[in-house]
Amino acid sequence: MTMDALFFYFLMYSLFGWILENVYSYLTEGVFWKEGFLKGPFKPMYGVAPLLLLLCGTGQSFVVVMLLCLVIPTIVEYISGYLLKRVFHQQWWNYTENRMQLHGHICLQFSMYWAVLSLVFLRYIHPSIQGLYTNMEPIWVKVSPIFLLLFLVDLVWTYQVRRRALKSNLIEQ
Numbered sequence: 001m002t003m004d005a006l007f008f009y010f011l012m013y014s015l016f017g018w019i020l021e022n023v024y025s026y027l028t029e030g031v032f033w034k035e036g037f038l039k040g041p042f043k044p045m046y047g048v049a050p051l052l053l054l055l056c057g058t059g060q061s062f063v064v065v066m067l068l069c070l071v072i073p074t075i076v077e078y079i080s081g082y083l084l085k086r087v088f089h090q091q092w093w094n095y096t097e098n099r100m101q102l103h104g105h106i107c108l109q110f111s112m113y114w115a116v117l118s119l120v121f122l123r124y125i126h127p128s129i130q131g132l133y134t135n136m137e138p139i140w141v142k143v144s145p146i147f148l149l150l151f152l153v154d155l156v157w158t159y160q161v162r163r164r165a166l167k168s169n170l171i172e173q
Contacts, residue, residue: 001054004141008133009054009126010047011147016125017046037084037092039161040154045080049073053118054126069118074111081105088162089169 001009018041025034036043049072057068082105085091094104101107133140 004137004144005133006051007144007148008140009129010044010051011042011151012047012129013050013121014042014044014047017043020046035092037088037158037162038154039158040150042151042154045076049076049114049118050121050126052076053122057122065122066115066119069122070111070115073114073118074106077110077114078102078106088166090162090166 018036021034021036021043022032026032038044052072053068056072057065060068081091081093082103085105091104095101095107095110096104098107098109100109
């Protein structure tokens with residue numbers, strides 16, 4: 001896979017993750033908006049996990065793919081939760097009320113959800129997205145720097161806003 005393709009997939013799946021979380025929030029809490037780390041409509045851990053699955057799972061046996069579909073998203077979720085809490089002293093999701101959880105960042109129930117979702121992703125979703133990329137590759141190669149710039153601006157801006165809020169909260173305490 002080329003870097004252009006990887007970036008396209010990363011952005012698409014980060015956007016799908018944002019949509020998935022907001023639909024889940026709407027269905028469970030009645031509110032479509034669920035705050036994420038970034039201010040824009042992207043959830044990077046939903047972009048990272050599929051890329052790792054694509055890079056590690058291609059050509060593996062079904063049993064290995066199933067195991068990767070369980071382990072990779074779980075590790076990405078744990079590392080994301082740990083880093084966000086460590087850097088910003090905030091926890092965007094909390095599984096402490098769930099059985100078989102670890103530090104509130106991961107739990108067996110959601111790891112199983114990620115495993116099923118990952119299998120569906122590999123079997124049904126990615127082939128369609130791959131076809132979409134193939135059709136728009138000539139255009140994507142030209143416009144991807146703009147999307148990279150927008151993503152990086154969102155990342156830097158969000159980081160600065162959240163660090164300022166953290167410092168402000170620490171001063172008040």
